[in-house]
Amino acid sequence: MKKIALIISCVLCAAVSFGQTQVKGKLVDKDSKEPMPAAAVALLKSSDSSVVQTAITDNNGNFTMSGMGNGSFRIFVTFLGYKPIYRAITISSDKPQQDLGTVNISRKGLALNEVEIVQEKPPVVVKQDTLEFNAGSFKTRENAMVEDLVKKLPGVQVDKDGTVTAQGQQVTRVLVDGKPFFGTDPKMATKNLPADIVDKVQIIDRKSDQAQFTGIDDGNIEKAINIVLKPEKRKGYFGRAQAGYGTDDHFMANVTANRFRENQQLSFLGGGNNVNNLGYTPQDVFNFTNGNGSGGRGGFGGSVRSGSVNAGGLSIGSGGSGITRNWNGGLNFNQDFNTKLKLNASYFYNDSKTNTAQTSSTQYFLKDENGKDSSYFYDAKNKGLNENANHRVDMRLEYAPDSMNSVIFTPTFTYNKAHNENDNTYQSFDTSHTRLLNGGAVNNINEGTSPNISGNLLFRHRFAKQGRTFSANFSGGYNTNDRTALNLSNNQYILKSGDYAYDTIQQRNIQHSENNNEGVRLNYTEPIFKNRYLELAYNYNTSHNVSSRNTFDYNPASGNYDLHNDSLSNAFDNTTTTQMGSLNIRTQKLKYGYTIGISVQENDQQSRNVTKDSTVHLRTVNFFPVALFNYNFAKGKRFQFTYRGSTTQPTLSQLQPVPDNSNPQYIQLGNPDLKPTFTHTIQARYNSFNQVTMSGFFSNVNATFNQNQIVSKTVNDGQGRQISQPVNVNGNYNLSGFMTNIIPVKGLEQSHLNLSTNASYGQNHSFAGNVVANGATIPNEAALSTTKTMNLKENVRFDWSYKELFDFFTSGSVNWNNTASTLQNATNYFDYEFTFDFNVNLPLGFIIGSDVDYTVTTGRSAGYNQHITMLNGFVSKSVFKKKQGLIKLQGFDLLRQNVSISRTVNENYIQDVNNMVLQRYFMISFTYFLNKFGQQQQSQGPRGPGGRGMGFPGGGGFRRGGGMM
Incomplete structure (x- = not known):
């Protein structure tokens, strides 16, 4: 820390001299x-x-x-x-x-x-829905990646896992010259493309394909980044190959190769490592948390139940839990055959294997039928192995035969195969944390496969009369899911009399489901007055799902799992049909636009229990208004307001009344009487950016109000065993907002001060109680509880790049959480974090760099309050004449203090979790860079002395x- 203080002092001295x-x-x-x-x-x-x-x-x-x-x-x-x-x-x-x-x-x-x-x-150009940065105004070091360039842009932040946030919103898509790059995963572009091929970086409020065609804003906007390549870099070859080996047999290897032509892009990437560096966002990972007990009840991972308020979740250190070995590879292809036909296709494969180890401490707050405190503690240790292999194919075909018609076809195919093992040992204690209530060991082994195919076909037609359009969007999909699970457990219960009771489970269950869905959306717009349009829309979607679960107990006589357990087996046939009609009036002016409308939605859900030959039929009709408004005060200043209503249907596992006992300490029941959840969503945004002073202000306020929200109704049977069933409640809501100020530091070249404030407040109703009637099968005696949670976070960040000599950033944050519940006293805790990163270019091609993260957690249970210093560092040396080679020595977690700690505050419990993480290692690597482009194009403008046109x-x-x- 003394060295860091010395560096900061030198920087401040330099700043004073510059100010003269x-x-x-x-x-x-x-x-x-x-x-x-x-x-x-x-x-x-x-x-x-x-x-x-x-x-x-x-x-x-x-x-x-x-x-x-x-x-x-x-x-x-x-x-x-x-x-x-x-x-x-x-x-x-x-x-x-x-x-x-x-x-x-x-x-x-x-x-x-x-x-x-x-x-x-200019360094920045402000357009109505786009902030465009000139890449040449934001210098990066030799052989930097796009991620390094994006980090330097005002108002943009990149987390340690590569997640990009722009103007307070997460970036969900990165395009290259307006074209998809390996589907929709932003990290595929930011982590695998070099920064020196970039001409501009455009941060876009990207409208839907429908709105882009009609020119009428429909309010469906996502935050996207478009990487515009330099003209001379659009034709040639470039890429890199990297390999490294380190202590404790840690390794990494990857290669990227790109061939770009005027109308074609071809990219290949592949690699592997065992240092938790995925380089992409995990998608379509096979999830075993529903239906087998891996989640819930502190459930081998501490997942939060539906309807709860999560007031913690801070993960410090490397940010990831477990140690992952990963192999991946893929191809991306873009081709503009002509002005009418464009094709994008990509294939990506990843294979990951993650070893996890976790300890958790959970305090449950309960009362018995007399109002007496019946709280207890649940301590668990878990080891897990998760293996996932995933194939994904994406395609986008655009065909525009003329200016009046357009067709977009976007099919997707995925295939997932997974293997999961969890070993969990647990103990439950009374409210004094001294008397043992129960204990045991649970082992779950799961295997599954899930192929999935889906697609959308969008047809759009523009009539001769301006503003009159018609579009039809057809969608469909089919997927199957096959799982085999082995559930083994030995459980011991200590009764109030002092006697012992034992429960042993040896079961195998086989699950199969098939789902197919079809839908169509028809949309028609008609100009009715100047700059005003009538929009009529109709949506129809239907989904048919068949599923079965067969459970077999172990047969000692045969040594096989061949005793069919009727009480834990079932088969269902479900059909859901949704229809929605909408009428909207859209107004589009030069400075402002707005939409007002009304929609009516009918949901018809039929669930047939094939096993019991019974049928549950649920039909609901919802009316909700739609309101959108945006106003452009001036160039770079924009206000937007949105209100929408939406419904969420209960899942199949939530409707099934058959118990799931794969976690014997957390029995899950379904509820066939569940109603759909209706959600009101309100959002207001104000953005302001001055492209001359490079200062900006971004703010966002969100509110959600839920009707018939699905939450868990949970009881305890007096032995530390819980029984949970989903039910509907009203009165749950959440408010959140953020403000970000970007302030350029006068006197320091390419420097910015970012001040960010985040706040949230939420209220959730749920049920918790204590059953004394020897373990009731339905938790009718659970009592309604209310949880209110407030969170405030303040962050200050300073970035500075001086010429091409060095760049660094430092940040500090304070995070305060307060949670109050009718079942527990208010809890308060603070978390503090300080970060300092720097890179320095030295003579002879040397670069040194380091990043330090210092985190303090307070207010948690014993053993979970930590003072952690994460220190990483590297030194690299460019080799060969054109610096095409790079030798790098890096050290991770030099002080060996990396941990992953999180806290979850729920309606009736507080849980602290400590996960195994990757700790100190050293690695040496070599990278070779390939850059071969066509002859650079001459600029069209005249040159100034010593400058460049x-x-x-x-x-x-x-x-x-x-x-x-």
């Missing part, structure tokens, strides 16, 4: 000599035209910039209707301050002898009022 330099002047009209207010002025590096400082002239035409350090620069000035001007200046220790005096600017068409007209790329369309530069073009 200054450039100022006064801008006037050359002919009238009138001052020119609100003109944009930029100070650019002479070497590469990157932006150092920006300023806006005041009402008297004056501008001042300071803190740029010594060196050769160019002043670039622009004003709408006037010719941009350029002037070279030099700042040195002998002359740290430059007064340009009066700077004359001429209207277009007049010659300037003392200036030179150039075309420049940037070829910015339309003249580039800054526009009047401080906005850049």
Whole structure:
């Protein structure tokens, strides 16, 4: 920590010295000599035209910039209707301050002898729904990846696992030149493409395919990033190959290869490691948590029950639990056959094997029928092995025979195979944590396969009359799910009399399900007044599911599992049909737009118990309004408001009344009388970004209110054994919001201060109680409880990149949680986190870097309050003439303090969990970079002395009022 303090001191000293330099002047009209207010002025590096400082002239035409350090620069000035001007200046220790005096600017068409007209790329361009960053203005080190570039963009954060958040919202899609790259996983592009091929990074509020075609906003927006490649990088070969080996037999190897042509992109990637570095987002992973007891009741992993409030969940250290070995590989192909036909296809395979170990301590808060405290403690240790193999094929085919018609076909195929083992030992104690209530050991072994095929076909037609459109979206899918589970347990119960009771389970269950679904959405828009449209929509979806579960007890006589257990076996045939009609009025103005409408939805659900020859029929009708509003105050300032209603149907496992006893301490029952959940969702967003000052403000407020929310009704049988059944409750809601301020630090090149505030408040009703009638089969005696949770988090982050010498960021956060329940006293705890990352480029091709994470957790149970310092570091050396090789030595968790700790606060329990994580290792690796592109295209604009013609369309530069073009 002393070394870190020394580095910070040096940085602050450098900042003070930079603050002594200054450039100022006064801008006037050359002919009238009138001052020119609100003109944009930029100070650019002479070497590469990157932006150092920006300023806006005041009402008297004056501008001042300071803190740029010594060196050769160019002043670039622009004003709408006037010719941009350029002037070279030099700042040195002998002359740290430059007064340009009066700077004359001429209207277009007049010659300037003392200036030179150039075309420049602004660092940021603000559009209505897009924030576009010029990659050249954000320098990255040699051989950096797109992820390293994205980290430097104002308002963008990248977590340690690679998750990208822009303007407070998670990025769900990354495109390359507007085309998908390995489906929809953002990490596939950010972690596998080099930064030096990028021309622009566009952060987009991406509208749906339907809205993009009609031009009418339907409110379906996702946060996306589009990577725009440099023109000269769109034709050639590039990639890298990397291999490394470390202590404790840790290894890593990966290769990426790309061949890009004018109308074609072909990419291959593959690799493997056992250091928890996936490089992608796990998708379609086979999940055993439903229907076999892996989840629930602290359930071999501590999953939170439906309807609960999670007031914890902080995971410190590396952020991941367990140690994962992974192999993966895939192909991505994009082809524009012509202006009418475009194809994207990708295949990806991953095979992962994760070893886990977990200890947990859970305190349950219960009362008996007399209101007496019956709380107890549940302590568990779990070891697990999870193996998943997944094949995924995605395709997107776009065909537009003319400007009036368009067809998009998007099929997907996945195949999953999994093997899961869990060994759990547990003990339950009374409220004093001294008297043993029960104990035992549970072993679950599961295997399963699940192929799935689905697709969408979207047809869109635009009529001759502007605003009149018709679209039809057809969807369908089919999947099967086969599972085999072995459930073994030995359980001991200590009765109130002091006697012992034993329960042994030896069972195998075989589950099979098939599901097919079809749907269609028809949409018609008609202009009714100027800038107003009538939208009519109809949705029809049907889903048919058949499932069976056969349970067999162990037969000592035969030594096989051949005794059919009728009470734990069942077969179901379920059909769900949903119809929805909508009528909306959409208004689209230059500065604002809004939608008001009404929808009615009918849900018809029929569940037939084939085993008992009984049928449950549920039909509901819901009416809900729709309201969307957006207003553009000015360029870069936008407000959006959205209200939507939606329904969620009960799952098959929630409806089935057959008990699931795979976790003998947490018996799960279904409820055939469940109603669908109806959710009201309200969202308001305000975004503001000034592309000249590089400052911004982003905020978001969300509210959800639930009717008939499905929660767990849980009771305890007096021996520490729980029985749970889903039921409907009302009155649950959640409020949340965030604010982010981006403040450029004056005097420090490429530096930003980010201030973020997050807050949430939620209320949840649920049921918990104590059954004394010797273990009732249905938890009727559970009592209604209310849990209220508040969370506040404040984060401060500072980023700074100085030329190409070094870059670093530091951040600090405070997180406060408060939870109060009718079953327990209020709990409060604070968590603190400090982070410091830096990279320094040294002579002879050396780079050193380190990151430090210091975390303090408080307010938890004994053994879970921690002071953790995570320290990683590396040193690398570029080799070969063109720096095509890189040798790297890195150390992970140098202080051997990595842990993964989380807390979950529920309606009637508090759970602390400690997971096994990857700890200290060292690794040496070698990377080879391949870059072979066609001849670079010459820029179209004239060059300034010592600079580069940037070829910015339309003249580039800054526009009047401080906005850049």
